[in-house]
Amino acid sequence: MLTAAESNGHFLDGETPNPIPVRISLLETSLRIVNLGTQKSLTWDFASIDWEHSRPLNGHLRLKHKDGDHWLVATAPALVAEIETERKHWLKRHFWSARPDAKLALQACLATVLLFGGLWLGWPVLTKPVARIIPQTTRDNLASAAQGMMGMSDACYSPAGDAALQRLTQRLTVKRPDLRRIKVIAVESNMVNALTLANDSILVTSAILQQADSPDELAGVLAHEFGHVAHQHVLRGFIGQATVGVMLSLVTGAHGTEIEYINRFAGTAHTRAFEAEADQTGIVLLRDARISSHGLAAFFGRMAKMEGVSTRFTKYFATHPPTAEREQLMQQTDIAGATPAMDLRDWRAIKEMCKDNKKDAGETRIGPSYRREEPADDPVNETPEAAEPEIIMPDPEPAPDVMPDDEMAPEEPTMPPADPDKPRDL
Amino acid sequence: MADTLATLAAAPEAPPAIHKLRYTGAGSKLFGIWISNWFLTIVTLSVYHFWGKTKIRRYFHENVLFQEEPFAYLGTGRELFISALKFFAIFVLPLGLVLIAVTFLFQNKTVLIVVPIFYAVVFYCLKLYAQLSGMRYRANRMSWRGIRFALKVRKSEYLKLLITIFVLNLVTLGLYRPYGEYRMLNLLLNNLAYGNQHFTYQGDKRELTSRYWLNWLLVPFTLGLSLMWYRARLQRHIAKSTRLGAMEFRYNITGGQLFWLSFSNALMVLFSFGLLGAYALQRRLQLFIDTLKIRNLPDFKAIKKAEKSADDQGGAADYLGADEDFGF
Numbered sequence: 001m002l003t004a005a006e007s008n009g010h011f012l013d014g015e016t017p018n019p020i021p022v023r024i025s026l027l028e029t030s031l032r033i034v035n036l037g038t039q040k041s042l043t044w045d046f047a048s049i050d051w052e053h054s055r056p057l058n059g060h061l062r063l064k065h066k067d068g069d070h071w072l073v074a075t076a077p078a079l080v081a082e083i084e085t086e087r088k089h090w091l092k093r094h095f096w097s098a099r100p101d102a103k104l105a106l107q108a109c110l111a112t113v114l115l116f117g118g119l120w121l122g123w124p125v126l127t128k129p130v131a132r133i134i135p136q137t138t139r140d141n142l143a144s145a146a147q148g149m150m151g152m153s154d155a156c157y158s159p160a161g162d163a164a165l166q167r168l169t170q171r172l173t174v175k176r177p178d179l180r181r182i183k184v185i186a187v188e189s190n191m192v193n194a195l196t197l198a199n200d201s202i203l204v205t206s207a208i209l210q211q212a213d214s215p216d217e218l219a220g221v222l223a224h225e226f227g228h229v230a231h232q233h234v235l236r237g238f239i240g241q242a243t244v245g246v247m248l249s250l251v252t253g254a255h256g257t258e259i260e261y262i263n264r265f266a267g268t269a270h271t272r273a274f275e276a277e278a279d280q281t282g283i284v285l286l287r288d289a290r291i292s293s294h295g296l297a298a299f300f301g302r303m304a305k306m307e308g309v310s311t312r313f314t315k316y317f318a319t320h321p322p323t324a325e326r327e328q329l330m331q332q333t334d335i336a337g338a339t340p341a342m343d344l345r346d347w348r349a350i351k352e353m354c355k356d357n358k359k360d361a362g363e364t365r366i367g368p369s370y371r372r373e374e375p376a377d378d379p380v381n382e383t384p385e386a387a388e389p390e391i392i393m394p395d396p397e398p399a400p401d402v403m404p405d406d407e408m409a410p411e412e413p414t415m416p417p418a419d420p421d422k423p424r425d426l
Numbered sequence: 427m428a429d430t431l432a433t434l435a436a437a438p439e440a441p442p443a444i445h446k447l448r449y450t451g452a453g454s455k456l457f458g459i460w461i462s463n464w465f466l467t468i469v470t471l472s473v474y475h476f477w478g479k480t481k482i483r484r485y486f487h488e489n490v491l492f493q494e495e496p497f498a499y500l501g502t503g504r505e506l507f508i509s510a511l512k513f514f515a516i517f518v519l520p521l522g523l524v525l526i527a528v529t530f531l532f533q534n535k536t537v538l539i540v541v542p543i544f545y546a547v548v549f550y551c552l553k554l555y556a557q558l559s560g561m562r563y564r565a566n567r568m569s570w571r572g573i574r575f576a577l578k579v580r581k582s583e584y585l586k587l588l589i590t591i592f593v594l595n596l597v598t599l600g601l602y603r604p605y606g607e608y609r610m611l612n613l614l615l616n617n618l619a620y621g622n623q624h625f626t627y628q629g630d631k632r633e634l635t636s637r638y639w640l641n642w643l644l645v646p647f648t649l650g651l652s653l654m655w656y657r658a659r660l661q662r663h664i665a666k667s668t669r670l671g672a673m674e675f676r677y678n679i680t681g682g683q684l685f686w687l688s689f690s691n692a693l694m695v696l697f698s699f700g701l702l703g704a705y706a707l708q709r710r711l712q713l714f715i716d717t718l719k720i721r722n723l724p725d726f727k728a729i730k731k732a733e734k735s736a737d738d739q740g741g742a743a744d745y746l747g748a749d750e751d752f753g754f
Contacts, residue, residue: 012572017621017726019495019571057488057496058450069500069572069731101504105477108507109470116471250518252472253510253745259472 007076008036014069024074026082029090031063033072044072046090051098056080116248120266123240131235136199142238143197147187150195152203156186161353164346165204168215171341172223175288182229184222186353192303194221196228198235206354213298218350219341220286220296220330227281233274241267271319279326283333292338297330445720449712450496451489453705459485460704476510476744477503482704486711487568492720500574501567501740509741517552518745521545551585553746558584560743565618573621576732579613587613600642604634607660615668621729629667634660654688655681671724678717687713 005026010019011033025032027043034041044065054063061074061083074080096103147153165184173179182200189205196202202225204218212218228234245263252259286293304323315322342350463478480503487499528541558581565577591606608631615627637659644652658681665677691706743749 014572015731017571017573017729052502053498053500055488058491062496062498064498069569069574071498071572101477101502104504104507105474109466109473112471112473113469248471250514250522253514253518253747259468262468 005079005082007074007079009072009074009076009079011035012069012071012073014071019073022072024072024079026079026086029086031072031083046087047094047097051087051091052101056084112251116244119247120244123243124236124270127236127239128232130239131232134198134235134239139199139235142235143199143201146197147203150189150191152187152189152191152205154188156188156206156354158349158353160345160349161186164342164349167346168219168222168342171289171291172219172226172285176226176230176285179226179230182226186350188354194225196225196234198238200229202226202229209350209354211302214295215341215347216292216295217299218295219289219291220282220293221299223282223285223289223291224278224296225282226285227278228274230281231274231277233278237271237274240270265317268317268319272321275320279321279329283330286333287335289341290335290337290339291341292335293330293333295341297327300324300327300330443722445493445723447715447718447720448491448494449489449715450491451485451708451711453708456482456485456704456708457702461701464701473507476506476741479503479744479749480506482707483564486707490711490715492570493723495571498569499567500569501563505563505739506741506744509739510745511741512739513556513742513745517742521548549746552742554585554588555581556742556746557749559738560740560749561614562738563740563743564749566738570620573729573731576619577614577617578619579617583613601639603642604638605631608634611664611667615664619732620670620724622732623671623724623729625668625670627664627668629663633663651685654685657681658684665718671728672722673724674721676719676721677714678719679713683713683717 007024009022009024011022012019021036023034023036025034029046031044031046032041033044044063048066050064050066054061056062059075059077059080061080063072063074064070065072074083091098165186169180169182169184173182182202184202184204186209187203187205190207191205192207192211194202194204194208202222204221208221209218212221245260248259248263282296283293286296300323304327307323320326459478459481463475463481466474467478480499480501483501484499487497490497525541525545528537532538558579562577562579565575568575587609591602591610594602595606608629611627611629615625618625634656638656641652641656658679661679661684662677665675668675687710691709694702695706740749
């Protein structure tokens with residue numbers, strides 16, 4: 001009579017597929033196996049068993065030896081239960097040594113998560129110096145590609161309108177001479193938008209020019225875009241997104257589809273941070289130029305009505321902060337001594353820019369080779385419809401040449417937009 | 427004596443024994459593995475999938491029984507992971523770096539067109555290699571009663587045949603396909619072994635050609651669904667023409683069954699956003715097991731462990747998405 005800790009089973013020696021009847025005895029942490037035919041015996045210590053391939057299956061316990069394809073199959077329920085109990089105790093004491101495969105899985109997964117987590121969180125800082133060394137030709141190429149993709153290659157141009165935009169740029173950058181390199185270009189497009197390109201050009205669409213209710217509104221929109229330029233959001237976004245995206249796709253190989261979606265979703269947190277940062281810098285620029293932020297608030301107000309209500313859930317998927325919150329921020333910002341952003345002549349000239357362009361549609365294309373023509377000394381006088389100024393330009397106080405660093409970058413932003421080529425829009 | 431002889435002579439020949447596979451898996455358990463794999467794969471930025479895939483393969487193998495003895499899958503996530511890393515370090519990374527360098531150094535339109543094409547061709551060839559490597563790996567890690575299977579096809583031979591078939595299919599607008607499949611089956615099945623016992627494939631390609639061409643003509647009218655009936659014919663043909671010693675196979679699947687399986691599985695996966703993928707796989711395996719019949723048994727006493735075959739690792743196939751086992 002065999003005891004509970006001893007029972008019959010079969011053994012597969014890995015040499016032939018013929019099961020060998022054996023008697024199996026459990027001896028604390030080892031198994032004694034006796035060939036019922038030859039009476040030869042051998043002992044399997046628990047440490048010599050490949051526990052990652054050994055398991056109970058259909059009421060039997062199938063154990064595999066580490067060295068080779070030797071299998072031991074215990075079939076008697078009582079013996080199976082005894083071995084299982086001992087196995088559990090033993091595995092508790094030798095958790096990792098008995099599971100080298102699981103150990104490597106944990107190490108590999110942790111290393112990957114830490115590497116990419118660190119990279120994902122840290123790249124907004126890491127990309128700052130990199131963005132500074134990107135050559136102008138590369139910036140121009142990126143800008144040109146983005147323009148082409150957005151279908152915004154037809155520039156509107158009129159000497160008076162262009163000069164008016166330049167004057168507005170001058171005013172907004174009164175305390176930021178480093179931003180005076182910015183080129184503001186009006187383009188023909190039905191999209192109500194303004195966006196920053198990688199080469200620090202800012203495109204304002206004919207639709208936004210038409211819809212803007214006041215010069216302050218346009219100035220607010222531009223101030224926000226200047227904020228993107230000030231922080232190099234477009235280039236940093238492109239570099240960060242490209243680096244993380246390429247590395248992820250290389251690591252995941254053919255299994256990156258879900259990961260790509262997660263990367264995109266996670267990226268929205270960074271774009272929201274960039275947008276908020278651009279809003280803050282825009283307020284600083286408006287304050288320096290003594291232009292009211294209520295114009296931008298009015299713009300956001302219109303946008304918010306078009307967008308509808310954003311819920312607590314959907315806002316985590318959005319690339320921008322909730323427009324209503326942005327409207328509120330601009331509304332609550334009080335800019336002392338604010339005066340209108342430009343006079344009526346300039347405003348009209350800007351409003352008319354793209355109307356004139358329609359006559360010469362396609363003649364002026366912008367891209368890397370585009371350079372704005374220097375405005376005439378007094379473009380206003382050249383405008384046929386020049387009218388008496390109804391709004392007097394303020395005389396901003398002289399400003400220090402460079403803004404303190406802490407004002408330029410009030411806080412560290414985080415990751416970039418989903419599409420690397422996508423310019424930073426409003 | 428004469429009566430005895432007469433009785434013996436009149437005795438009908440005993441019908442060959444019919445054997446079947448048995449599947450003991452439970453959909454709920456497989457679903458649990460599937461979901462945890464899905465979650466861990468996402469959380470670990472896909473690195474866990476090497477182990478997840480191994481779990482699924484192991485589950486399927488261990489729950490298919492023949493002669494009440496389960497199959498075993500001896501592959502590990504570690505093997506897949508390490509071989510994928512090696513493939514990445516040896517091929518993907520250097521090629522990628524060269525591609526980036528060339529793109530930035532030569533801002534020339536011709537270079538920008540030619541280099542990606544060159545890369546696409548290189549990766550296609552690598553994928554074909556990896557495909558065979560993956561098949562050899564899976565065969566080598568599958569065992570029954572402690573004896574492993576093996577696929578002993580040389581990579582050069584496989585690649586040469588695949589490219590030949592690809593070109594001929596292209597030239598003949600797909601009419602060559604049944605011949606190509608016949609040649610590929612010939613290569614693969616005649617080099618498949620269980621221990622030292624080789625499978626043999628002796629198919630008649632005429633069984634495939636007429637049915638294929640008929641279905642090929644119907645493709646424009648059936649949106650390609652007619653090929654489902656060809657696939658069923660092909661699978662029956664494979665079973666009928668393959669033997670392992672005295673062991674014969676019969677696979678009674680019909681075009682209708684295959685169509686319904688594919689259609690219903692596709693709907694199930696689509697409407698569950700992939701969450702019911704485990705059930706779809708199980709249904710496919712279950713249909714295979716239900717419709718496969720095995721006649722006779724090989725002489726197990728004559729079967730021995732094979733000489734060690736090439737130790738392929740499945741990582742490259744996995745990395746390039748060239749693993750087509752359970753569709754995981």
